Amino acid sequence: MKNAELRIEKGRFLNSQFSILDSMLVLPALLFFAVFFAWPLVEIAGVSFTPSQVSRGATPMVVLRDPAYVGVLWFSLWQAALSTVLTLMAGTPIAFAFARYRFAGQRMWRALAVVPFVMPTVVVAAAFSALLGPRGAINAALQALFDLDRPPIQLFGTLPMILLAHVFYNVAVVIRLVGGFLSAFNPSIEEAAAGLGAGRWQVIRYVSLPMALPSIGAAAALTFLFTFTSFGVVLILGGARFATLEVEIYRQTSQLLRLDVATSLAIVQMIVTLMVSWASARLEARASVPLEARPAGDIRKRPATPAARALVIGSLGFIVVVLIAPLATLLFRSLNLEGGHPLRYYAALSENVRGSLFFVPPQMAIRNSLAFALVTAALSMLMGLPLAYAIARDADAQRSESRRTRLRHARLLEVLLLLPLGTSAVTLGLGFLVAFDRPPLDLRTSVVLLPVAHTLIALPFVVRAVLPAIRSFDPRLREAARGLGASPLQALRYVDLPLLAPPFAAAAIFAFTVSLGEFGASLLIARPEYPTMPVVIYRFLGQPGALNYGQALAMSSLLMLVTAVSASVIERVNERAGR
Amino acid sequence: MTHDSFGASEDVIAEFEQVNNVKVVVLKSGDAGSTLNKAILSKNAPLADVLYGVDNTFLGRALAADILEPYASPALADIPDRFRLDPQNRMLPVDYGHVMINYDKAFLQEKGLKPPASLRELTEPQWKGMLAVENPATSSPGLAFLLATIAAFPEGSAYDWRQFWKDLRANDVHISPDWSDAYYTQFSGSSGKGPRPLVVSYATSPAAEVFFSEGKLSEPPTGNVEGTAFEQIEFVGILKGTKNRDLAEKWVDFMLSKRFQQDIPLQMFVYPVLPAAEWPDVFVKFGQPPAQAFALSPEQIDQGRERWIEEWTRIVLK
Numbered sequence: 001m002k003n004a005e006l007r008i009e010k011g012r013f014l015n016s017q018f019s020i021l022d023s024m025l026v027l028p029a030l031l032f033f034a035v036f037f038a039w040p041l042v043e044i045a046g047v048s049f050t051p052s053q054v055s056r057g058a059t060p061m062v063v064l065r066d067p068a069y070v071g072v073l074w075f076s077l078w079q080a081a082l083s084t085v086l087t088l089m090a091g092t093p094i095a096f097a098f099a100r101y102r103f104a105g106q107r108m109w110r111a112l113a114v115v116p117f118v119m120p121t122v123v124v125a126a127a128f129s130a131l132l133g134p135r136g137a138i139n140a141a142l143q144a145l146f147d148l149d150r151p152p153i154q155l156f157g158t159l160p161m162i163l164l165a166h167v168f169y170n171v172a173v174v175i176r177l178v179g180g181f182l183s184a185f186n187p188s189i190e191e192a193a194a195g196l197g198a199g200r201w202q203v204i205r206y207v208s209l210p211m212a213l214p215s216i217g218a219a220a221a222l223t224f225l226f227t228f229t230s231f232g233v234v235l236i237l238g239g240a241r242f243a244t245l246e247v248e249i250y251r252q253t254s255q256l257l258r259l260d261v262a263t264s265l266a267i268v269q270m271i272v273t274l275m276v277s278w279a280s281a282r283l284e285a286r287a288s289v290p291l292e293a294r295p296a297g298d299i300r301k302r303p304a305t306p307a308a309r310a311l312v313i314g315s316l317g318f319i320v321v322v323l324i325a326p327l328a329t330l331l332f333r334s335l336n337l338e339g340g341h342p343l344r345y346y347a348a349l350s351e352n353v354r355g356s357l358f359f360v361p362p363q364m365a366i367r368n369s370l371a372f373a374l375v376t377a378a379l380s381m382l383m384g385l386p387l388a389y390a391i392a393r394d395a396d397a398q399r400s401e402s403r404r405t406r407l408r409h410a411r412l413l414e415v416l417l418l419l420p421l422g423t424s425a426v427t428l429g430l431g432f433l434v435a436f437d438r439p440p441l442d443l444r445t446s447v448v449l450l451p452v453a454h455t456l457i458a459l460p461f462v463v464r465a466v467l468p469a470i471r472s473f474d475p476r477l478r479e480a481a482r483g484l485g486a487s488p489l490q491a492l493r494y495v496d497l498p499l500l501a502p503p504f505a506a507a508a509i510f511a512f513t514v515s516l517g518e519f520g521a522s523l524l525i526a527r528p529e530y531p532t533m534p535v536v537i538y539r540f541l542g543q544p545g546a547l548n549y550g551q552a553l554a555m556s557s558l559l560m561l562v563t564a565v566s567a568s569v570i571e572r573v574n575e576r577a578g579r
Numbered sequence: 580m581t582h583d584s585f586g587a588s589e590d591v592i593a594e595f596e597q598v599n600n601v602k603v604v605v606l607k608s609g610d611a612g613s614t615l616n617k618a619i620l621s622k623n624a625p626l627a628d629v630l631y632g633v634d635n636t637f638l639g640r641a642l643a644a645d646i647l648e649p650y651a652s653p654a655l656a657d658i659p660d661r662f663r664l665d666p667q668n669r670m671l672p673v674d675y676g677h678v679m680i681n682y683d684k685a686f687l688q689e690k691g692l693k694p695p696a697s698l699r700e701l702t703e704p705q706w707k708g709m710l711a712v713e714n715p716a717t718s719s720p721g722l723a724f725l726l727a728t729i730a731a732f733p734e735g736s737a738y739d740w741r742q743f744w745k746d747l748r749a750n751d752v753h754i755s756p757d758w759s760d761a762y763y764t765q766f767s768g769s770s771g772k773g774p775r776p777l778v779v780s781y782a783t784s785p786a787a788e789v790f791f792s793e794g795k796l797s798e799p800p801t802g803n804v805e806g807t808a809f810e811q812i813e814f815v816g817i818l819k820g821t822k823n824r825d826l827a828e829k830w831v832d833f834m835l836s837k838r839f840q841q842d843i844p845l846q847m848f849v850y851p852v853l854p855a856a857e858w859p860d861v862f863v864k865f866g867q868p869p870a871q872a873f874a875l876s877p878e879q880i881d882q883g884r885e886r887w888i889e890e891w892t893r894i895v896l897k
Contacts, residue, residue: 047620053619053643053644054619054620122757122759122760122763122764125760125764126763126764126771129764129771129773130772133764133773133774134774135767135772135773135774157753235717235756236755236756236757236760236764239753239754240714240754240755240756240895240896241754241896241897250717251716251717253613253616254609254610254612254613254616254717255612255715255716255717255722255884255888256716256884256885256888257612257616257619257640338795339795340793340795344793348793352589354586354588354845354846355588355589355590356586356587356588356589356846357586357587357588357589357591357592357605358585358586358587358605359589430616430617430620433617433620433621434620434621437621437623437624438624442624444621444626445606445626538583538759539583541759541763542583542584542758542759543787543791543848544762544769544780544781544784544787544788544791544848545770545787545788545790545791545792546770546788546791546792546793546795547791547792547793548791549763549769549770549771550770
């Protein structure tokens with residue numbers, strides 16, 4: 001069975017009567033990007049390229065002629081490519097396992113898999129160090145076992161460490177996006193292929209993979225951009241000898257205040273982002289085929305064959321070893337095992353021993369984090385879903401000659417959409433500072449900037465997460481509902497929503513967790529009244545002493561708990577709504 | 580407007596708010612470098628009335644950026660001259676501290692080693708793979724330590740700082756991006772139980788270890804290595820264009836008053852510049868400043884910083 005044969009079914013997604021509706025759908029998101037993304041960048045570029053104390057004539061062309069920066073660009077590119085390949089290799093089989101098979105505690109496993117995504121890098125570094133470091137558990141065990149003088153595993157400050165950490169952080173993106181996509185569509189076509197005599201590998205090669213390709217493409221694009229702009233992982237786990245563009249931008253800004261160099265590098269980074277985004281948008285549009293929606297009820301089967309069992313056990317094994325083991329060491333270290341109550345550090349979170357002005361009760365940090373995450377998820381779903389529908393619809397009109405121009409708009413939108421993910425947080429933060437310094441938008445110290453900054457990252461995520469599913473969704477179902485007299489909203493509520501619940505859940509969960517774990521923006525935007533959990537963790541890690549360290553790890557453990565619980569709650573709510 | 584490490588007691592700030600009938604809003608703006616950058620970039624529409632947290636390594640940049648108004652606070656009369664680095668009083672000293680190497684007592688004892696007697700000794704084989712420092716391009720203590728080595732091994736001498744860092748590199752020094760990673764993930768003497776017994780930290784870190792042990796420790800598990808210190812002085816100044824000049828002056832006076840100065844040690848783990856301010860017990864016992872510290876003038880630092888960081892990066896990282 002080949003791609004081409006699947007494509008025969010492809011029908012028109014929608015007719016042209018919706019052009020006004022289309023503009024209304026994309027307008028809020030466009031306005032949002034214009035005000036909170038484009039404008040600050042234009043302003044900071046203005047400051048950076050006007051000769052002054054902070055600018056001495058560097059431009060993107062100038063930095064690209066410097067071999068040192070070209071080296072940084074090259075490293076950013078190939079480590080991201082390598083990280084993406086590894087992440088896809090690890091994540092895709094797990095996504096298949098979750099989408100196709102039913103096993104005990106599935107929702108819990110899936111919730112656990114997103115936890116790494118929110119963890120602050122410095123805490124993750126501590127976890128990896130406790131496990132794999134020169135004095136970590138594994139090295140200690142190996143040394144004791146084989147009577148070695150030196151720790152046998154020397155990972156810190158090496159490329160494999162960076163790659164491992166990138167897989168650790170991003171595998172959830174693949175699991176969720178590809179898994180959500182696969183669970184939305186009917187696996188009967190796989191069974192049909194098998195019934196026609198295709199072997200297991202043939203089914204995967206010619207049916208399952210082509211079917212999932214749009215979502216794999218989306219996950220690859222997102223993972224590539226996250227690792228291409230990687231900051232904390234490269235800075236902390238890679239040691240000082242590795243640098244991505246993002247690290248170099250921070251270096252040029254924070255200590256050297258060379259905004260011309262920093263902004264030039266940021267522009268180079270954005271150009272690469274656009275190229276990646278364009279390539280992935282092309283791939284996704286080409287690869288998407290209309291698929292039959294899943295039937296009502298559970299489409300998953302018990303893993304009956306040995307191969308299926310091996311896939312499920314292998315997937316869970318990966319989650320335990322790579323994702324949970326490092327996090328478990330944090331949990332262990334957050335306990336006080338040297339006299340006193342074991343939960344001492346958790347209790348201390350609620351005590352303001354030094355009468356500090358900046359004391360934050362843990363429930364307040366949790367509340368702030370949850371509130372920002374809710375607003376971010378709501379904003380990005382409300383703007384992102386209509387945008388995704390508009391893009392899917394417009395792009396589908398590509399075969400109709402008369403709408404060439406509008407098509408280009410849609411493709412352009414889809415490509416531009418990923419730009420915030422490839423934009424330096426440092427540069428954008430300074431952009432906020434210089435753009436929003438006068439009425440009517442004197443927002444520099446306003447609390448709204450935090451969810452706004454989070455939404456800039458979450459919104460592209462939401463659109464890319466749901467777009468493959470919306471594109472592959474057979475429009476005849478919706479058209480049938482409309483034909484029977486349903487309003488567009490009713491069709492959305494009773495046709496799309498129930499059937500597309502899994503990818504929508506994936507989008508909402510990521511919008512939520514992007515905000516829960518985001519720290520860069522919280523750092524750039526000063527709002528002392530509303531410290532979030534990551535901010536509190538960094539504060540504790542800023543001072544020496546057992547109590548500070550213990551409290552940082554206790555707060556990290558609470559962050560894990562909040563993330564896992566939120567992820568499963570969103571999934572449950574979504575399942576309800578989908579019924 | 581301040582860096583993230585600013586701390587104060589609730590009741591101390593409440594006192595200022597009550598007396599002056601105002602609400603104090605603290606804008607924590609990232610690390611010391613980022614905070615100053617933000618102040619410079621928002622010059623035309625200042626974010627705050629007062630800027631705190633510029634230290635002597637950034638003083639030159641702050642003054643050159645012309646973002647501060649002079650204020651000859653009467654409180655300066657009680658503060659030793661050596662802290663007053665800006666004759667025009669645009670930046671007034673508030674506190675000082677020392678970046679220096681800490682060592683893990685238990686680790687050294689187990690290996691039968693004595694703490695290094697000098698910076699130079701760190702390049703010897705017995706200290707191979709034992710030291711963690713912060714990257715001066717991304718960390719304020721990292722920059723301070725680089726400056727200490729430049730003051731100790733000046734340019735033009737037979738053994739200059741470049742040679743020293745080449746030797747340190749050959750001796751497997753670890754470069755961390757920031758203090759938290761160096762102290763908690765790399766240093767063996769902290770609760771993070773890292774692999775290395777020497778770390779660039781602060782003179783008050785051993786005292787903080789006792790203070791934050793909740794009575795479990797009566798002696799610090801770590802000690803300071805004499806002869807490795809660089810003195811950091813932190814300043815406060817009134818931002819140009821403030822609409823509350825009166826209150827800004829009152830706030831600066833307040834920061835230099837005994838009430839605020841005595842609050843400094845346990846909130847920020849640095850020393851108050853006011854000699855009359857009393858130190859808490861844990862500082863008196865375990866947090867004494869080093870006998871000797873390296874120093875460079877703000878002008879020297881301002882002129883050299885960018886070049887030194889670039890050269891350091893080439894020598895140590897490339």
